[in-house]
Amino acid sequence: MASGQEKNVDRRQRMRQLLEKPGNGTCADCGAADPEWASYTLGVFVCQSCSGLHRNIAQISKVKSVLLDPWSAAEVEFMDSVGNISANAKYEQIVPAFFYQPTHKDCTLLREQWIRAKYERKEFICVDKQEPYSTGYREGFLWKRGRDCGQYLSRKFILSEREGVLKYFNKHDAREPKAIMKINTVNATFQPTKIGTAHGLQITYLKDNSTRNIFVYHEDGKEMVDWFNAIRAARFHYLQVAFPGAPTSELLPKLTRNYIKEGYMEKTGPKQTEGFKKRWFTMDDRRLMYFKDPLDAYARGEVFIGSKENSYTVLSGLPPSIQGSHWQFGITIVTPDRKFLFACETEEDQKDWIAAFQTVLNRPMLPQEYAVEAYFKHKP
Numbered sequence: 001m002a003s004g005q006e007k008n009v010d011r012r013q014r015m016r017q018l019l020e021k022p023g024n025g026t027c028a029d030c031g032a033a034d035p036e037w038a039s040y041t042l043g044v045f046v047c048q049s050c051s052g053l054h055r056n057i058a059q060i061s062k063v064k065s066v067l068l069d070p071w072s073a074a075e076v077e078f079m080d081s082v083g084n085i086s087a088n089a090k091y092e093q094i095v096p097a098f099f100y101q102p103t104h105k106d107c108t109l110l111r112e113q114w115i116r117a118k119y120e121r122k123e124f125i126c127v128d129k130q131e132p133y134s135t136g137y138r139e140g141f142l143w144k145r146g147r148d149c150g151q152y153l154s155r156k157f158i159l160s161e162r163e164g165v166l167k168y169f170n171k172h173d174a175r176e177p178k179a180i181m182k183i184n185t186v187n188a189t190f191q192p193t194k195i196g197t198a199h200g201l202q203i204t205y206l207k208d209n210s211t212r213n214i215f216v217y218h219e220d221g222k223e224m225v226d227w228f229n230a231i232r233a234a235r236f237h238y239l240q241v242a243f244p245g246a247p248t249s250e251l252l253p254k255l256t257r258n259y260i261k262e263g264y265m266e267k268t269g270p271k272q273t274e275g276f277k278k279r280w281f282t283m284d285d286r287r288l289m290y291f292k293d294p295l296d297a298y299a300r301g302e303v304f305i306g307s308k309e310n311s312y313t314v315l316s317g318l319p320p321s322i323q324g325s326h327w328q329f330g331i332t333i334v335t336p337d338r339k340f341l342f343a344c345e346t347e348e349d350q351k352d353w354i355a356a357f358q359t360v361l362n363r364p365m366l367p368q369e370y371a372v373e374a375y376f377k378h379k380p
């Protein structure tokens with residue numbers, strides 16, 4: 001008995017040493033540091049959060065704690081013979097460049113579908129399985145939030161790389177689409193919390209240079225993530241044509257983007273004598289937008305935030321002349337044209353918003369961003 005115990009301790013010690021081997025120090029699936037779980041059927045070391053998702057595919061992946069569970073000699077040998085580098089060389093053989101590989105910061109849906117795509121469906125071993133998002137054409141039904149009623153209605157969506165558009169139809173037999181979204185302005189970002197459903201995707205596009213939002217979901221998580229990657233594929237191919245010779249590494253961050261920050265602030269109008277009103281704000285790249293309701297179809301207003309070299313600044317606090325009741329923690333954004341005044345409910349909010357504005361202000365403007373700035377300046 002005593003020797004059996006000892007061996008178990010030895011084996012756990014060996015497992016602990018395996019974590020030191022190159023590749024095993026980060027989660028095989030999301031890249032999080034210091035994984036302490038392992039799939040002893042796949043031979044990978046994963047973080048606690050991903051180990052929970054491996055339990056959803058229990059028929060092919062069985063997980064245990066590296067530090068707490070008992071390990072048999074055969075299991076230790078297997079973990080030693082595989083490991084993260086060798087497993088990923090197999091299961092991530094042919095991940096398309098545009099395919100979104102989630103990190104530990106991403107929503108559960110993206111991480112779960114990544115793990116299923118990798119090990120369960122083996123999409124990155126067999127290229128035929130990538131058809132749902134790689135052919136440049138996709139059509140299907142999604143639940144779309146109605147603009148006025150807020151109810152989700154089934155709508156037919158078509159993504160066509162050849163036409164350069166994503167469009168949807170209100171009636172199943174309609175010939176004319178309700179909206180045509182040009183792929184060059186489309187963005188998609190998962191927003192489970194804001195939309196209130198785990199599979200909720202926010203799609204935005206520009207219409208007459210103003211941002212439009214639509215909110216969609218599909219009950220099947222795979223369908224929703226396939227749509228997301230199909231949009232990324234279409235954007236990737238569009239950008240490859242628009243910027244010939246640009247390295248892939250430069251194009252990939254442009255396929256889809258998450259917002260820099262979202263949340264409530266209060267704002268006053270251009271005269272600064274109007275009462276402060278609570279609004280939902282979204283900082284999307286250089287566009288600061290505000291909405292009455294977080295799920296509104298379009299913004300009530302958009303402000304372009306340039307860079308400090310171009311005379312944009314953010315200040316903590318409000319000018320002393322400001323009257324009326326408002327939240328305590330003010331922020332003043334100075335643009336070449338005017339000042340924008342905001343108020344946050346908490347000091348932490350104020351700090352976070354200022355940090356968000358700083359990241360944008362500290363980044364020099366790109367040539368194409370001057371065109372966007374000019375549009376905002378001449379906006380009617």
Ligand SMILES: [Zn+2]
Nearest residue numbers: 027030047050
């Ligand atoms: Zn992980």
